[in-house]
Amino acid sequence: MAKSQQWQRIPTNLSAEQFKQFVLPHLIVGSRGPAPKLGLHAIFNYILRLLYLGCQWKELPITRDQIGRPEIHYSRIYRMFRLWQARGCFDAIFNGSVWALHAANLLDISVIHGDGTTTAAKKGGDNLGFSGHKRMKGDKVVAFCERNCNVIAPFVAAPGNQNESPLLREGCRR
Secondary structure, eight states: OOOOOGGGSOOSSOOHHHIIIIIGGGSOOOOSSSOOSSOHHHHHHHHHHHHHHTOOGGGSOOOBOTTSOBSSOHHHHHHHHHHHHHTTHHHHHHHHHHHHHHHTTOOOTTSOEEEEEEEEOSSOOSSOEEETTTTEEEEEEEEEEOTTOOEEEEEEEEETTSOSTTHHHHHHHO
């Protein structure tokens, strides 16, 4: 089996320098109240780990101190995640990373892939459509990637019966 290249891996732990360069300029930082015991860098790395593992918030592996207490409660990490999500921080981080790839001339957009996946809907939702070939009602999430598999447009949600190619224009507009 071929060994994965360093640039192909999904990051689950950013260094302090990477965090300061790519993430911190886009995060909302609180100005009131006491300073948090755990820095934003550690909280962001916990969020990356959770997204990679796909586990529940309370199953997140949190480092423990000598007494056995976790260094932070999972609900505080969840609250920061929701705050950053609501304020558009993750979109800004994504846009900044695509811009950094573009500025370094590392994007090859001669070929663009639209990779979509359809998930079944158990109850009502915003983007529902019956997918005939999958024989289910659901919605579709699409990621657009360039030739080197760098995601260049954010994930676009669409009805399950919609084709991916018309969604590129909407994804690149954001």
